[in-house]
Amino acid sequence: MSEHHQKPPRPSRRGFLTAAGSLVAAGGVGALAGEAAGAPKTVAKPAIEPFWGVRQGGILTPTQNHTYFAAFDLTTTKREDVMKLLRLWTEAAARLTQGQPVAPFGTDPGVPADDSGDGIGLSPARLTLTFGFGPGLFIKDGKDRYGLAAQRPDALVDLPRFNGDQLVPARTGGDLSVQACADDPQVAFHAVRQLSAMAYDIAEMRWVQSGFNSQPAGQKTPRNLMGFKDGTRQPDRIDETVWVGAEGPTWLRGGSYLVVRRIRLSLEHWDRMNVDFQEKTIGRHKHSGAPLGRHHEFDEVDLSATDADGNPVLPENAHVRLSHSASNDGAQIYRRGYSYNDGVAFTAERWPPWKQGMLYDAGLLFIAYQRDPRTGFIKIFGHSSKFDMLNQFATHVGSGLFVCPPGVKPGEHIGQALFEAA
């Protein structure tokens, strides 16, 4: 939920892909797996994101419509197990992202299938799988379980407690993260399900969260569940903002840091607020998305503008002001968030009218990438968590910080350079 001052770049490094828009007979899982004769052979518009490369996919890849994020706890005591798991995950991810099952179907009905089969026939749906390492991979409860403690990057801190945090342990942390993004929710879940099955006796799921991102027609900025355009401004120098450079350990150059926050939004409360109050809270006009006092979505945010009485046009505690890079010593992060919607739960509001009852458990699965969380999310949210008017509608209940290693070449596995360095 950070704001920046330049036009959004169209992320292009791993761009829209090769096969997008064409008819590729072999592009669907069904075709590869030998769909029964007579079944349709053409798969409409598969879109396949590359897996191998110098960067991991799913970071600057144009945002897909669905995500399934999973955090795992490592349960093994053996370094070789972790390496084995990362090798299995890498090989599986290389297949799954290309629309293939983790292994061909139907070779022997007398054993469990390697692939659960719920992806058969579905488009690859631009699936990306992005892997991250939590602090617990390096050291946990003071124990160097896998001989990696000396490799823990300085920037992989334990996130501080922020003002207002109501983090639930069952939605926080994790030794490994997998962020599956795809234009089909079943494709994203299918992928993580295969990876989780491979982790048997090595790691187990700690928490997961699915999310969606509904794109308006014509590639306009999507609206979040508060009804406001979200993501209008992104960092101006995106590579500098996202990718770890020479300041990081060798094994991490070209990687990034992922901050994930499960932010419940008090939607019922929000919906009862006057529109102009909502706009002052965000700092933008609701319908157009323009900064307060301006007319067009991509007009500059002017922090110094004052009205006829000399009062700031953008209130001192408006979200746009507080999360703006100019309010945070230039700090920027690349946001790639999703909405989440987990139904209703009995909840006591923290604010007037202190409603208690079945309220939405819905909001924002905030996902942000940056080269250093200390000068990124921690800097920005450390500030805005204290003053942002939005906080009375936003409760952070889940959290994680993961370091995402760079991408790999065929034959390598995710994190290989880390293990070779240690």
Added chain:
Amino acid sequence: MSEHHQKPPRPSRRGFLTAAGSLVAAGGVGALAGEAAGAPKTVAKPAIEPFWGVRQGGILTPTQNHTYFAAFDLTTTKREDVMKLLRLWTEAAARLTQGQPVAPFGTDPGVPADDSGDGIGLSPARLTLTFGFGPGLFIKDGKDRYGLAAQRPDALVDLPRFNGDQLVPARTGGDLSVQACADDPQVAFHAVRQLSAMAYDIAEMRWVQSGFNSQPAGQKTPRNLMGFKDGTRQPDRIDETVWVGAEGPTWLRGGSYLVVRRIRLSLEHWDRMNVDFQEKTIGRHKHSGAPLGRHHEFDEVDLSATDADGNPVLPENAHVRLSHSASNDGAQIYRRGYSYNDGVAFTAERWPPWKQGMLYDAGLLFIAYQRDPRTGFIKIFGHSSKFDMLNQFATHVGSGLFVCPPGVKPGEHIGQALFEAA
């Protein structure tokens, strides 16, 4: 999860629609609400389902990709409040399904907006809203709250307890139901959110469930999370199966009965089973979807087929056999289910190896329509809940039975004939 013995009809009564596939400049919410000059005016392929009509939408409408189902408890004591709510809901549904906000935006920023705004710019996405009445509308705790008790249809029974039921009160029942279906999850949620806000001081949400239905390319039968094709067979005489006829009260003719069940599937357990065991459990081949021993998905299910040793090809407790109309005195239901995926939760398995830990809270949001639940779902599941091999992987944790009145003409409200009859 019922099986029937004819080729699936292509539901056509309310068919694919009017505007589908065309460019309709006024079809998007943004356009109707006066999007800022210069914004794209064309909305790609909006698809709009009709709202007014002799039947409610969302029953035989071709299944959309997403659903948000909500059950409400009526909290008011006044009959007029219920009528008012149904009138508001009807008017809102007529607008929302056509891609319009519940009221135009931006007329007065000094008051709360009538519409939360998160649907601005999104396609109508074939949104349908289907309304149902639970037993509690007619009588609750022995009280005839709204003077409707005498109108309670005989077929609107209290669902019996089924073998294996592990129903959670917080996911069961409700006085009113709203089933929103759309090809966009944000559109479905947006619709219910507006309706829920209108219910303030009249009704409140009791439970909700979102779901998805991922369509393979080429309109093939979708697969559920067990990896099997689900929905291959539907009733042969669909109108006779679904719509209440002369046997029902006058106000209900052309209506239907909705059974909804939240069925958690033990996916981790299922994935560890041999493929041939899975196939015997379902009674179909996993990859092709053909009945066991046959070759093609739409081959007839032959309950009497035996192998060389004289044993039945379809095991006695296979799901296909037990839910087949021929095993249930001809009973048929029209299934319109979705998968659901609510992450992971600490769960103790009911079956070997009795695993405890973070397991998927995912499965099937079973939705079925029928003209009489006593000769439909209750008949079929009363039988299969006792014997179906599938039950060891399927736990029913939520449930509801609702009577869905017929559709209405402009100027009428949903349920109007019921209130006029009482």
